[in-house]
Amino acid sequence: MKNKExxxxxxxxxxxxxxxxxxxxxxxxxMHKHFESEGFAYKDLPAITKKGNVARGKELVxxxxxxxxxxxxxxxxLEAPMNAVTAARSYGVNPPDLSNAxxxxxxxxLDALIKNPAHALMVEHKFTPESGKSYPMPKFxxxxxxxxxxxxxxxxxLQSIAPKADKLTPAxxxxxxxxxxxxxxxxxxxxxxxxxxxKKKRDELEFNIRVLDYQDSLAKYMGTLPPDxxxxxxxxxxxxxxxxxxxxxxxxKGTAMPRVGVNAEAADKVIEYLxxxxxxxxxxxxxxxxxxxxYIIIFAIFALLWKREVWRxxx
Amino acid sequence: MKDNSRRGFxxxxxxxxxxxxxxxxxxxxxxxxxxxxxxxxxxFTTLDMSAYKENELVxxxxxxxxxxxxxxxxxxxxxxxxxxxxxxxxxxxxxxxxRLIRIGDAEYMVTIGLCxxxxxxxxxxxxxxxxxxxxxxxxxxxxxxxxxxxxxxxLDIPPFKIKGNILVLxxxxxxxxxxxxxxxxx
Amino acid sequence: MAHFTKATSIKDWLNQRLAIEKVEKVMASEYWIxxxxxxxxxxxxxxxxxxxxxLVSGIFLLMYYQPNVDLAFDSVNYTIMREVDFxxxxxxVHGVAASVxxxxxxxxxxxxxxxxxxxxxxxxxxxxxMLLFVAxxxxxxxxxxxxxxxxxxxxxxVITNLFSGxxxxxxxxxxxxxxxxxxxxxxxxxFFMLHVLLIPVAIxxxxxxxxxxxxxxxxxxxxxxxxxxxxxxxKYLAGDKAGSKVIRFANDFMSKDMLVVAIYLVFFFYxxxxxxxFAMDPVNFDPANGxxxxxxxxxxxxxxWSYEILRPFSxxxxxxxxxxxxxxxxxxxxxxxxxxxxxxxxxxxxKYWFWAMLIDMIILTAMGKVxxxxxxxxxxxxxxxxxxxxxxxxxxxxxxxxKA
Numbered sequence: 001m002k003n004k005e006x007x008x009x010x011x012x013x014x015x016x017x018x019x020x021x022x023x024x025x026x027x028x029x030x031m032h033k034h035f036e037s038e039g040f041a042y043k044d045l046p047a048i049t050k051k052g053n054v055a056r057g058k059e060l061v062x063x064x065x066x067x068x069x070x071x072x073x074x075x076x077x078l079e080a081p082m083n084a085v086t087a088a089r090s091y092g093v094n095p096p097d098l099s100n101a102x103x104x105x106x107x108x109x110l111d112a113l114i115k116n117p118a119h120a121l122m123v124e125h126k127f128t129p130e131s132g133k134s135y136p137m138p139k140f141x142x143x144x145x146x147x148x149x150x151x152x153x154x155x156x157x158l159q160s161i162a163p164k165a166d167k168l169t170p171a172x173x174x175x176x177x178x179x180x181x182x183x184x185x186x187x188x189x190x191x192x193x194x195x196x197x198x199k200k201k202r203d204e205l206e207f208n209i210r211v212l213d214y215q216d217s218l219a220k221y222m223g224t225l226p227p228d229x230x231x232x233x234x235x236x237x238x239x240x241x242x243x244x245x246x247x248x249x250x251x252x253k254g255t256a257m258p259r260v261g262v263n264a265e266a267a268d269k270v271i272e273y274l275x276x277x278x279x280x281x282x283x284x285x286x287x288x289x290x291x292x293x294x295y296i297i298i299f300a301i302f303a304l305l306w307k308r309e310v311w312r313x314x315x
Numbered sequence: 316m317k318d319n320s321r322r323g324f325x326x327x328x329x330x331x332x333x334x335x336x337x338x339x340x341x342x343x344x345x346x347x348x349x350x351x352x353x354x355x356x357x358x359f360t361t362l363d364m365s366a367y368k369e370n371e372l373v374x375x376x377x378x379x380x381x382x383x384x385x386x387x388x389x390x391x392x393x394x395x396x397x398x399x400x401x402x403x404x405x406x407x408x409x410x411x412x413x414r415l416i417r418i419g420d421a422e423y424m425v426t427i428g429l430c431x432x433x434x435x436x437x438x439x440x441x442x443x444x445x446x447x448x449x450x451x452x453x454x455x456x457x458x459x460x461x462x463x464x465x466x467x468x469x470l471d472i473p474p475f476k477i478k479g480n481i482l483v484l485x486x487x488x489x490x491x492x493x494x495x496x497x498x499x500x501x
Numbered sequence: 502m503a504h505f506t507k508a509t510s511i512k513d514w515l516n517q518r519l520a521i522e523k524v525e526k527v528m529a530s531e532y533w534i535x536x537x538x539x540x541x542x543x544x545x546x547x548x549x550x551x552x553x554x555x556l557v558s559g560i561f562l563l564m565y566y567q568p569n570v571d572l573a574f575d576s577v578n579y580t581i582m583r584e585v586d587f588x589x590x591x592x593x594v595h596g597v598a599a600s601v602x603x604x605x606x607x608x609x610x611x612x613x614x615x616x617x618x619x620x621x622x623x624x625x626x627x628x629x630x631m632l633l634f635v636a637x638x639x640x641x642x643x644x645x646x647x648x649x650x651x652x653x654x655x656x657x658x659v660i661t662n663l664f665s666g667x668x669x670x671x672x673x674x675x676x677x678x679x680x681x682x683x684x685x686x687x688x689x690x691x692f693f694m695l696h697v698l699l700i701p702v703a704i705x706x707x708x709x710x711x712x713x714x715x716x717x718x719x720x721x722x723x724x725x726x727x728x729x730x731x732x733x734x735x736k737y738l739a740g741d742k743a744g745s746k747v748i749r750f751a752n753d754f755m756s757k758d759m760l761v762v763a764i765y766l767v768f769f770f771y772x773x774x775x776x777x778x779f780a781m782d783p784v785n786f787d788p789a790n791g792x793x794x795x796x797x798x799x800x801x802x803x804x805x806w807s808y809e810i811l812r813p814f815s816x817x818x819x820x821x822x823x824x825x826x827x828x829x830x831x832x833x834x835x836x837x838x839x840x841x842x843x844x845x846x847x848x849x850x851x852k853y854w855f856w857a858m859l860i861d862m863i864i865l866t867a868m869g870k871v872x873x874x875x876x877x878x879x880x881x882x883x884x885x886x887x888x889x890x891x892x893x894x895x896x897x898x899x900x901x902x903x904k905a
């Protein structure tokens with residue numbers, strides 16, 4: 001009699017794959033909007049036309065630009081004028097330390113941000129004239145010279161003090177870009193910094209209270225407390241996180257989450273940080289997986305040889 | 316007829332391959348039983364030795380076990396010489412002075428506070444300057460040296476490292492290694 | 502008392518006490534299986550292996566899992582996934598096996614339907630198998646609660662609400678099942694107990710029954726042939742292995758089983774290491790939040806067809822349709838009125854019934870996952886009606902079936 005097994009196998013595989021296709025790729029394509037990444041090009045923002053001068057930029061950042069009135073630049077020895085909790089009480093969120101800003105944020109984005117923060121961050125819907133609220137960071141109206149040139153100078157200065165791309169660790173990228181709004185408890189990260197080991201319960205509770213105070217201000221400012229990102233790499237996945245960060249409004253119209261303005265390299269670093277937190281054993285999984293697959297194929301070959309040996313007499 | 320229970324060569328080979336897989340999975344199972352990294356990382360305790368008072372027993376905690384810290388007073392150090400071990404009949408001087416840890420210019424008894432007999436926690440009598448284990452009546456002097464059976468040996472000394480005024484339990488410093496070589500720690 | 506003599510070997514010693522040679526014959530070397538079977542007959546062994554994987558991986562997960570609403574989520578996603586050596590492996594194996602086991606169960610079931618392996622003395626095999634399906638469903642559902650993520654919580658909420666019985670408003674029953682007004686600590690603790698003790702014990706018992714039910718009627722074959730097992734086994738033992746229509750369970754059938762298992766394991770471990778996402782829903786990686794329902798909630802894929810039978814109707818009719826879907830497969834041996842135990846391809850209208858049922862269930866499965874928007878709502882509605890219609894038609898078309 002003709003061997004029907006290949007046909008039966010084809011039928012089983014066909015129906016299995018059809019079911020898989022329908023409940024996974026097909027169903028998810030209907031449930032979730034899909035957006036392609038623009039590669040963090042920020043096409044809606046104008047290109048920088050002037051070449052920045054680092055020395056002039058430094059003068060502006062420290063002087064007329066008044067950046068250091070709110071921002072720390074710890075790498076240059078400039079501490080923040082307020083601690084994180086107090087700053088959040090005044091502004092809703094702690095203004096970022098600018099030490100790494102030049103490495104994390106896209107230059108075009110920084111340029112647009114200095115000129116009109118709410119526009120670059122895509123949060124203008126929160127700060128309409130009717131709402132009576134204005135974005136905590138004031139627009140820069142120029143220091144008397146050509147404004148485009150002045151802003152380009154400041155961006156050039158920020159880039160000059162920032163660590164080189166290979167010195168920027170995933171944690172630095174995450175802390176600068178996301179860490180003032182999002183906690184990552186699996187990495188002991190809170191919105192006010194990494195939680196230290198405390199020997200005394202009392203010290204730990206004091207730290208926790210500072211975090212809670214900060215979170216209260218933040219939740220009031222954002223409308224809700226931004227989520228802990230410990231395993232967002234599993235719950236949302238790399239593609240969603242990247243395209244969401246690139247343009248949060250396209251997924252969630254009216255969300256308080258700003259466009260973060262990270263450049264493509266920093267976005268990869270942020271993803272790496274989230275993978276370290278939420279998919280820590282991925283390298284081990286890949287290497288163990290390779291070995292197991294090699295073993296199981298050898299196992300299958302021996303199973304085939306044994307079956308042949310046993311069935312030689314049966315046919 | 317061929318005996319069915321006697322497998323052919325390929326049957327044996329297949330069994331061997333399956334066995335290799337089973338052993339490999341046992342390795343993963345063994346690793347899963349190991350103490351967690353967080354447990355191992357928590358295996359260190361730092362003690363600021365300047366905070367202790369003479370002849371006042373303080374119980375610290377290291378790896379879930381009680382740690383006795385007893386700062387020796389001048390009087391305690393002087394009487395050590397006169398202490399006699401009821402077990403050996405010899406003076407204990409040779410042993411017990413070596414059990415103390417010198418930090419700065421003070422001597423401390425730092426031991427695991429579990430009776431070496433069956434693991435109860437002995438209580439300290441400040442006046443008599445000795446430990447009594449209520450479970451089976453074992454006694455130790457103020458250096459943790461055993462003075463009355465059944466405990467087979469003095470209170471165990473945990474691995475330590477001296478960093479100025481700080482004592483780190485869980486790390487092996489040169490002073491600890493020296494003690495270990497002479498067999499005092501166990 | 503039996504008479505014991507001084508043992509000549511360890512084997513003899515055991516033999517006198519446990520009759521191991523006899524047991525070996527009964528269970529393996531003289532447990533006769535028809536020769537005209539295909540790889541679908543190995544699904545039983547594939548299920549045994551998958552169940553063993555679930556058991557072993559479950560043991561190691563149990564060592565670190567904390568059945569407490571405040572700790573459960575992190576004990577899984579932090580302790581097991583980050584801290585425990587190979588914890589991720591056990592979790593991936595457990596999650597993937599829990600999903601794949603249902604694929605194999607469905608293949609096993611539809612094999613039995615296609616070849617008529619539930620008829621003429623094999624009814625108890627079918628019924629015990631369907632009871633196993635119910636027990637596995639309960640096991641899967643209770644296990645799904647344990648990570649205490651958003652899907653765990655909301656699946657717990659929705660499924661327990663089914664017991665309110667629609668207009669009956671049996672809210673007391675729902676609260677009794679939960680031990681609380683909402684799924685909370687009491688609910689998690691009792692589903693943990695069900696998952697690690699009561700249901701596994703029931704499953705082990707049912708597996709025994711399922712295997713036992715197989716012995717007297719013997720395994721069916723792919724040609725609908727009635728085999729005289731005594732005659733054929735004598736022929737085999739006499740040395741005419743090639744001419745006999747039966748083979749030993751071990752090593753003859755076993756070697757084929759193992760080949761199928763090995764090929765299955767290649768597929769299985771590929772999923773475990775490289776494609777596990779389908780078995781661990783992303784939504785369940787958000788911690789349970791009783792004040793926020795996820796945008797889309799849906800059961801795991803293997804429950805979708807019955808969920809879809811519930812969904813397109815109004816509450817009461819939906820619940821009745823759902824209840825119908827839960828029990829109707831159990832009734833198959835009695836609804837099929839034809840005495841023919843042959844493959845569906847030789848059974849006239851039943852052949853179309855079989856493929857229609859299979860395709861309808863796949864459509865129901867697909868529609869159960871997508872949100873209830875058009876045209877999916879309508880497709881789901883007609884697929885659900887078709888499902889009920891097919892079962893009503895079954896006794897009629899089989900009654901008029903010609904003798905094969």
